[in-house]
Amino acid sequence: MVHQCANPGCGKPLHYLREGRIFVFDLPDPKAPAPGKRARKLQYFWLCGPCSEAMVLEQTAEMQIRIAVKSRIAEAERSDALPESLAS
DSSP states (O other), rough: OOOOOOOOOOOOOOSSSSSSSEEEEEOOOTOSSSSOOSSSSEEEEEHHHHHHHHOOOOOOTTTEEEEOOOHHHHHHHHHTTTTTTHHH
């Protein structure tokens, strides 16, 4: 269960899902090596509103979760792609 912001520098407690962003990752389940059990499980993480504006969570090739800063270039490309009538 998610209790607080996944950003270790923040730690804001989760009371409501009014702000922020939930991330779901399919990760290996260390408790499931028994035959017939699922070897993976869904794990949930939450970034509070202020943290989710500047950061995202991503899964590495080593199946670890890390915090990454959102790319300002991608945001600039999206705003450049708007028609001129909507950009103003």
